[in-house]
Amino acid sequence: MSCQRIILFALHYSVAHIRYFISSVKSILHSESALVTNMAARPVVISGPSGSGKSTLLKILFGKFKNAFGFSVSHTSRSPRAGEENGVHYHFSTKEDMRREINEGRFVEHAEFSGNIYGTSKRAIKYVMDKKQICVLDLEEQGVRNIKETDLNALYIFIKPPSLEVLRQRLGGRGTETKESLEKRMDTAMSAIKFSEARGIYDIVIINDDLDKAYEELESFLLTEIPSLKNLQSQ
Ligand code: ADP
Numbered sequence: 001m002s003c004q005r006i007i008l009f010a011l012h013y014s015v016a017h018i019r020y021f022i023s024s025v026k027s028i029l030h031s032e033s034a035l036v037t038n039m040a041a042r043p044v045v046i047s048g049p050s051g052s053g054k055s056t057l058l059k060i061l062f063g064k065f066k067n068a069f070g071f072s073v074s075h076t077s078r079s080p081r082a083g084e085e086n087g088v089h090y091h092f093s094t095k096e097d098m099r100r101e102i103n104e105g106r107f108v109e110h111a112e113f114s115g116n117i118y119g120t121s122k123r124a125i126k127y128v129m130d131k132k133q134i135c136v137l138d139l140e141e142q143g144v145r146n147i148k149e150t151d152l153n154a155l156y157i158f159i160k161p162p163s164l165e166v167l168r169q170r171l172g173g174r175g176t177e178t179k180e181s182l183e184k185r186m187d188t189a190m191s192a193i194k195f196s197e198a199r200g201i202y203d204i205v206i207i208n209d210d211l212d213k214a215y216e217e218l219e220s221f222l223l224t225e226i227p228s229l230k231n232l233q234s235q
């Protein structure tokens with residue numbers, strides 16, 4: 001072999017080695033960041049009276065952090081509202097089917113609310129976790145109590161209306177309630193607010209008076225509690 005060919009061979013060999021080294025480092029870094037993201041991803045439970053603004057705030061959050069969060073799609077026996085999609089907002093079901101599935105052990109938690117059954121299936125949480133997204137659960141008081149008994153190690157956020165009068169106006173203004181269902185929701189709201197005042201239940205209570213301010217508070221809490229979120233903000 002000529003001297004020139006030996007040098008060319010050595011060069012080719014080293015370039016291949018350098019490439020292999022770079023790709024190994026990249027793959028280690030990638031798997032580590034995925035692991036950190038996954039490990040840091042404590043589920044987030046959002047609770048608050050019906051009409052306090054949970055869905056409104058979550059919509060802004062999910063829009064800003066496009067693939068970071070995954071909503072745990074609950075089951076409910078209530079009828080869909082205008083614009084609500086089966087499998088997106090809820091899995092719309094019947095009381096009979098839900099009771100059967102609850103007895104079969106398919107639910108992590110369930111509760112009766114305003115004459116209907118609501119519940120989180122094991123499958124709904126697994127679906128989000130499998131995608132390595134931060135699981136967000138929208139739950140009423142009993143659901144919060146029940147999830148606290150599990151090993152989910154969630155963050156607990158309470159969205160509070162500025163007053164009961166404002167809550168009544170917002171619920172009415174949403175145009176989703178009958179006179180009777182609005183009254184039922186108002187009754188439950190008082191108990192939910194009282195529950196939120198107990199020590200050690202919620203990690204943060206956000207008063208949703210001004211929407212922008214409430215959203216800022218929500219985002220800043222999540223960025224503090226879930227540091228990996230900083231890298232997941234949409235441009
Ligand atoms: P929840 O999901 O808690 O039941 P929604 O997000 O549906 O509540 O909010 C109830 C109604 O109040 C909606 O019509 C929404 O547009 C309105 N709303 C939410 N936050 C505010 C706010 N800060 N100021 C005024 N209206 C609001």
Ligand code: 5GP
Nearest residue numbers: 050074110111113118119120138139140143
């Ligand atoms: P809405 O009928 O307004 O969508 O929801 C009514 C209440 O049910 C809200 O307080 C909401 O947080 C709660 N909720 C929604 N899904 C679930 C669930 O899977 N489990 C429990 N426990 N509550 C839920």
